[in-house]
Amino acid sequence: MSEVLEAALRLIVVFAAFLTLPLLVGQLEHKVMAHMQSRMGPMYAGGFHGWAQLVADGVKFAQKEEVVPAAADRTVFRLAPALALIPYFVAMVAIPIGPGLVGRDIDAGIFFVLAVMGVGVIGTLMAGWASANKYSLLGAVRQVSQLMAYELPFVLAAASVAMAAGSLGFTDIVDAWEPWWLIWQLPAAVVFFVAGLAELNRPPFDMPVADAEIIFGPYTEYTGLRFALFLLAEYAGIVLLCFLTSVLFLGGWHGPFVDSWVWTFAKAGVLAFVVVWLRVSYPRMRADQLQKLAWQILIPVALAQLLLTGVVTVAW
Amino acid sequence: MSDRSLLSPTGVDVVFALLGAVAAASALMVVTTRQIVHAALWLVVSLGAVAGCYLVLTAEFVAWMQVLIYLGAVVVLLLFGMMLTRAPIGPSDDLTGTNRLVAFFASVAVTAVLGVLVVDAFGSTMIDVSGEPSSAAVMGEALFRYWVLPFEALSVLLLSALVGAIALSKPDEGA
Numbered sequence: 001m002s003e004v005l006e007a008a009l010r011l012i013v014v015f016a017a018f019l020t021l022p023l024l025v026g027q028l029e030h031k032v033m034a035h036m037q038s039r040m041g042p043m044y045a046g047g048f049h050g051w052a053q054l055v056a057d058g059v060k061f062a063q064k065e066e067v068v069p070a071a072a073d074r075t076v077f078r079l080a081p082a083l084a085l086i087p088y089f090v091a092m093v094a095i096p097i098g099p100g101l102v103g104r105d106i107d108a109g110i111f112f113v114l115a116v117m118g119v120g121v122i123g124t125l126m127a128g129w130a131s132a133n134k135y136s137l138l139g140a141v142r143q144v145s146q147l148m149a150y151e152l153p154f155v156l157a158a159a160s161v162a163m164a165a166g167s168l169g170f171t172d173i174v175d176a177w178e179p180w181w182l183i184w185q186l187p188a189a190v191v192f193f194v195a196g197l198a199e200l201n202r203p204p205f206d207m208p209v210a211d212a213e214i215i216f217g218p219y220t221e222y223t224g225l226r227f228a229l230f231l232l233a234e235y236a237g238i239v240l241l242c243f244l245t246s247v248l249f250l251g252g253w254h255g256p257f258v259d260s261w262v263w264t265f266a267k268a269g270v271l272a273f274v275v276v277w278l279r280v281s282y283p284r285m286r287a288d289q290l291q292k293l294a295w296q297i298l299i300p301v302a303l304a305q306l307l308l309t310g311v312v313t314v315a316w
Numbered sequence: 317m318s319d320r321s322l323l324s325p326t327g328v329d330v331v332f333a334l335l336g337a338v339a340a341a342s343a344l345m346v347v348t349t350r351q352i353v354h355a356a357l358w359l360v361v362s363l364g365a366v367a368g369c370y371l372v373l374t375a376e377f378v379a380w381m382q383v384l385i386y387l388g389a390v391v392v393l394l395l396f397g398m399m400l401t402r403a404p405i406g407p408s409d410d411l412t413g414t415n416r417l418v419a420f421f422a423s424v425a426v427t428a429v430l431g432v433l434v435v436d437a438f439g440s441t442m443i444d445v446s447g448e449p450s451s452a453a454v455m456g457e458a459l460f461r462y463w464v465l466p467f468e469a470l471s472v473l474l475l476s477a478l479v480g481a482i483a484l485s486k487p488d489e490g491a
Contacts, residue, residue, distance in 0.1 A: 073351075073405045073406075076354075106376070107376060107377070107451045111380040111381065112376075115380045115381070115383040115388060116383065118384055118389070119383065119387050121388070122357075122360060122387070122391065125395050125399070126357070129353055129399055129403060140399060141399055141400060144392060144395075147392070148396075151389075168452050
């Protein structure tokens with residue numbers, strides 16, 4: 001019985017993290033962008049730097065009317081946000097933040113997380129199709145063509161570090177990690193992070209939701225809580241990507257002085273800052289630039305890294 | 317595990333049967349629904365239930381592969397293709413082709429052949445699934461020690477398909 005209790009407790013903790021961390025990233029994004037671009041925005045709610053504005057936004061979303069377009073496919077339209085959000089929660093269960101601090105240590109953890117993350121795109125496709133709006137459909141189609149290009153470097157980069165560690169499990173990879181991996185796995189880390197950003201539609205890879213061209217892509221017709229769920233899915237994706245990168249490539253809880261989960265959080269936090277930083281620094285990429293970057297730069301780099309990792313692992 | 321019988325199913329058996337029922341029922345919905353995109357979405361349910369079956373049989377790695385490849389790639393490509401060409405909202409009347417009888421008999425025949433084959437080969441085999449889930453290491457060991465030839469043959473097949481796809485999609489030069 002205690003086993004069941006422990007599993008339930010772990011799930012509850014992961015769920016709490018799933019509900020709070022994306023909001024923290026959202027708040028970070030608001031404030032970092034505001035300061036970088038010298039546009040303070042709402043600074044009054046709650047006092048210090050308007051920290052309670054996010055709560056106010058949440059209340060606003062909850063109060064909005066739920067609108068479903070007349071021509072839409074109602075069932076699919078309503079199901080789509082859940083399908084976009086839940087995979088991120090499921091994936092988060094497998095990510096360790098410290099020794100033993102994991103929802104469930106899964107043997108082939110990398111494959112589990114990559115597989116589950118891939119399901120989320122079906123939610124976006126459903127949203128784009130069921131909205132009965134050509135901008136939504138265009139956004140969904142753009143999303144898939146982008147995903148098809150970036151899934152390959154994403155998986156190849158993850159495979160490189162798995163080869164180096166000789167394991168597909170996150171805990172084993174962190175245990176095998178040495179500081180000099182920062183150098184020889186650097187290309188894989190960069191490819192992984194960039195491809196992950198592209199999968200999440202983060203600027204500069206936000207063509208599927210390009211507001212100047214197609215309003216808000218697949219999410220154009222959504223309002224209120226369902227729209228908020230899509231936004232939450234995006235931030236949950238950022239949290240997941242940052243933790244994945246820090247666990248796979250930056251050594252997770254290894255750090256100077258003492259190994260602790262604090263290091264995992266610090267590394268993921270810095271990466272989240274970089275995600276926001278990239279958003280305010282780079283203009284949106286065109287379709288051809290997106291495909292070029294994936295097929296002509298990221299994939300060859302990932303393959304070269306895979307070769308290097310293979311040679312070093314066998315020769316060592 | 318010789319004392320097990322169909323009359324006293326364990327929890328694992330029940331979950332497996334339920335997942336199997338979900339897979340079969342949603343597969344039926346795939347071919348009977350009148351909305352073409354719904355058919356693809358029912359396929360998601362069906363393939364997901366099959367992944368669940370693998371999981372119950374402690375084949376974790378195979379289950380994740382099923383999700384990664386079938387749900388994450390095959391169904392997504394299918395939906396992508398539909399949305400690029402024709403994906404109306406609401407029922408379509410012309411979904412059922414003229415070959416439905418042939419298709420029905422072909423699928424019944426395939427089911428019969430596969431069913432007989434599986435029952436004949438594994439009908440009396442008892443697999444203990446109460447232990448630890450099998451690891452990717454076991455899978456890799458089996459694949460690259462005993463099944464290398466089929467694996468390599470499939471690799472060559474996929475490579476030739478890839479080359480064929482590139483050749484087909486290339487615009488005719490000098491034509």
